[in-house]
Amino acid sequence: MLSDQVIANIDNALRTLTGQQVGSDRPYPAQGIPDALLRPWERQRAGRMMRVNHAGEIMAQALYTGQATGTDDPALRAQLQRARAEEGDHLRWCEARLRELNSRPSLLAPLWYGAGWGMGFLAARRGRASNLGLVVAVEHQVEEHLNSHLDALPAEDHRSRAIVTQMRNDEAGHAEKAEALGAGKLPAPVRMAMGVFSRVLTRGALWL
Template sequence: MRQISPVDKVIMIADNALKTLFGGYQVTERANPTESATLKSSIQETIPLTLEEQKNAAGLMRINHCGEVCAQALYQGQAMTARLPEVRDKMAQAAAEENDHLNWCADRLKQLDSSPSFFNPAWYIGSFAIGAIAGAVGDQWSLGFVAETEHQVVRHLDNHLQKLPEADWESRAILTQMREDELQHATTALAAGGADLPVPVKKIMGVMSKVMTSTVYYV
């Protein structure tokens, strides 16, 4: 089997980045959660979103889409520097599953007549660097970083589920499924030996998350 060279790795990293930011990524065969949401909505009285509700839903989904871009970058960065093969495999598998979320959020943004954030490339680069550093520090810390990231994402999703317009069944179905998947990723990371991160690190992650959400909501 041909050994992967440094040049090959650079090409793979660039390919993953381009696919994450501009499309072409591999998704699973899971159905979009909006299919069941549309069915449920059709059973009840259909209430169209007002312009203000549509803008709010789009802003929230833009944040979640950017969050998935960051997740892809984190996992790719960690997979690049992880020391144990099984940890690299877990990072790659998690990234593949997150592609579903990325795809669902992108589709929903189109339905809401909106678009992803212009800041996505910058957030991808920063997240990839953080992931690479976390992987280089050690696998237990890398896995712990994944677990804490997912737990923070779950808290954001809980908040967004409360803020979504009541009539927006489609966005709610997507975020509900995402929440379930993120919890599973966090559990898997901890079970694989992830360490509990120091409180200062968790707080820094929280601050960075707030900066992202406060800007991406609008553009």
């Protein structure tokens, strides 16, 4: 029913934006790893980078929610919801690391959520291939971004590195599943626009 979908979408948005996502309840990747990051400026740098990752995970929640809402394929909807649960783990892990670093989420989180939901819903309405194609394009983009963070994070920040590494592996798995299910390639202008928006998100979340 439409009313059920509306309630579910509002619930997911509120949980995402207020730090109440549970995800699939996987354990924290940094558990048991000593926090060896002692220099204040390095903790500030790591905190800003994890804020960018957190903003990306807010957008991932919105993307998958919009995609699941927009599709008429029950099996695909279930697949998208499973991926969203894993992204919920990422969100929870990033929030935990932000607290450890005495940092905070992006102040622009509602903007990231709204943009992500709209992008996901529109892709879903274009059909199965486009819906899955968005998953592939976004996850490859995120995988590349997380690799760059592994290069840029302070060498001693083993806790953040453990989180980012698990996130990267999950993103690659989501892309592989979408490709196996018949993802289509998004048009070049769409991919270019996604790249521009990714840079806007990164710059915005880094400071705000």
